[in-house]
Amino acid sequence: MNTYGSIYEHHFNPSNPYENRLHYDAGSCDQLQFGFRIILETSITYILLVTTDDSNMTGAFSIFVSGPDNVDLKNMSSQSVIEIPYSSAVRSGYILQLTQNSQTYSRDCRKSNYYYQTIRMNIVESGYYALSSDSGMDTFGDIYKDEFNPMNPSENRLSQDYRSCSSRDFKLIAYLHTGTQYILVVTTSSPNKTGEFSIVASGPNDTILDPY
Numbered sequence: 314m315n316t317y318g319s320i321y322e323h324h325f326n327p328s329n330p331y332e333n334r335l336h337y338d339a340g341s342c343d344q345l346q347f348g349f350r351i352i353l354e355t356s357i358t359y360i361l362l363v364t365t366d367d368s369n370m371t372g373a374f375s376i377f378v379s380g381p382d383n384v385d386l387k388n389m390s391s392q393s394v395i396e397i398p399y400s401s402a403v404r405s406g407y408i409l410q411l412t413q414n415s416q417t418y419s420r421d422c423r424k425s426n427y428y429y430q431t432i433r434m435n436i437v438e439s440g441y442y443a444l445s446s447d448s449g450m451d452t453f454g455d456i457y458k459d460e461f462n463p464m465n466p467s468e469n470r471l472s473q474d475y476r477s478c479s480s481r482d483f484k485l486i487a488y489l490h491t492g493t494q495y496i497l498v499v500t501t502s503s504p505n506k507t508g509e510f511s512i513v514a515s516g517p518n519d520t521i522l523d524p525y
Contacts, residue, residue, distance in 0.1 A: 314365050314366075314370050314371075314372045314374070315339075315346075315365060315366035315367065315370075316346050316347050316363060316364070316365060316366070316374055317337070317338070317339045317347055317363070317364050317365060317366050318337065318338055318347035318348075318349070318361065318362065318363050318364075319334055319336070319337040319338075319361075319362045320334070320335045320336045320337070320349075320351060320359055320360070320361055320362075321333045321334050321335065321359065321360040321361075321362065322335055322357060322358075322359060322360075323357070323358055323360075324358070324360060324488040325360045325362055325488070326486075326487055326488060327441075327486040328485055328486050328487055330362075335351065335359075336349055336351050337349075339366060347363075353380075361376070361386070363376070406511060406512070406513050406514075407432075407511065407512045407514075407522050407524075408509065408510075408511045409430055409432075409499070409509070409510060409511070409512065409524055410507075410508070410509045410510070411428040411429070411430060411450075411499075411500075411501070411506070411507045411508060411509075411510070412428070412507050413428075413507060415428040415429065415430060415507070416428070416429060416431075416463070417429070418463035418464075418466065418500075419466070420453065420466060420500050420504075422466070424504050425504065426504040426505055427500045427501060427504050427506075428500065428501065428505075428506065428507055429463075429498055429499060429500040430498070430499045430500075430524060431461055431496055431497075431498055431524070431525055432496065432497040432498075432499065432512070432522045432523065432524050432525070433494065433495075433496060433522070433523040433524075433525060434456075434489070434494075434495040434496065434497055434514075434520060434521070434522060434523075435520070435521035435522075435523065436489045436490065436491050436493070436495065436516075436518075436520065437491060437518050437519060437520075437521070438491060438516070438517050438518035439488075439489065439490045439491050440488065440489070440516055440517040440518075441486060441487070441488050441489075441516065441517075442486070442487060442488075442489050442514060442515065442516035442517075442520060443484070443485065443486050443514070443515045443516065444456075444483075444484070444485045444486075444497065444512060444513070444514050444515075444520075445482060445483065445484045445485070445512070445513050446482040446483050446484075446499065446510050446511065446512055446513075447482055447510065447511045447513070448482060448508060448509060448510035448511065449508055449509075450501055450506050450507075450508040450510070451482075451501055451502035451503070451506075452482050452483055452499055452500070452501060452502075452510055453483055453499070453500050453501060453502055454483035454485055454497060454498065454499050454500075455470055455485075455497075455498045456470070456471045456485060456487055456489075456495055456496070456497055456498075457469045457470055457471060457495065457496040457497075457498060458471045458493065458494070458495060458496075459493075459494055460494070460496065461496045461498055466498075471487060471495070482510075483499075489516075497512070497522070499512070
C-alpha cells in the first residue's frame with residue numbers, strides 16, 4: 314500500500330492535522346513509501362503519524378530509523394479516537410438542553426442570538442478524547458483552553474467542530490491534559506434554535522462534564 318508519513322512536535326490533534334506538524338512526505342513516485350530527513354532534539358516528544366494515500370486502505374508496514382543513536386518507537390494508537398462504538402474506551406454520557414433562557418452569542422461574528430451551553434471538562438488522565446453530540450437540531454461544538462470569551466469566540470479555541478457529510482451533529486477529537494481547564498461550547502448551526510441534546514465523551518478514563 315502507498316504510505317504517508319508526518320512528524321509532529323509534542324502531540325497530534327486529529328481534528329487539526331496541520332497543528333504542530335514539522336514535516337511530512339507522501340512517498341516518491343516509484344517507491345510509494347514515505348521517507349524524510351529531519352533534525353530532532355532530545356527531551357522533546359515527537360509523534361510519527363503513518364497513514365495511507367487513499368482512504369479505507371489497510372495492511373502491514375515497517376518503519377526503519379537511522380541516526381546518531383537509537384530511537385525508541387512506541388505505538389500510542391488509542392482506541393479512544395475511533396468513532397462510535399468506542400469498544401475499549403471509557404464512555405461518559407450527559408443530556409442537556411438549549412432553551413430561550415440560555416445565553417446567546419455571535420458564533421460566526423456575523424449573525425447574533427446563537428443559544429449556547431458552556432461545559433467544564435474535568436480530565437483525570439491525559440490522552441486522546443472523542444466527544445460527539447446527538448440531537449434533533451444541527452449542533453456545533455468547540456473546545457476552549459482555560460476560558461471561553463463569548464465576545465471573541467476564536468480566542469483560546471483549541472479544537473473546532475468537524476462532522477461527516479451525513480451527520481447533523483458534531484464530533485471532536487483532541488489530546489487533553491490533566492491539570493488544564495477545558496471548556497466545551499455547544500451551540501447550533503443557525504441562530505434562535507433550541508432543543509435537547511446529548512453529549513458522549515470517550516477516552517482513556519472518565520470525563521466529568523460540568524455545565525455552567
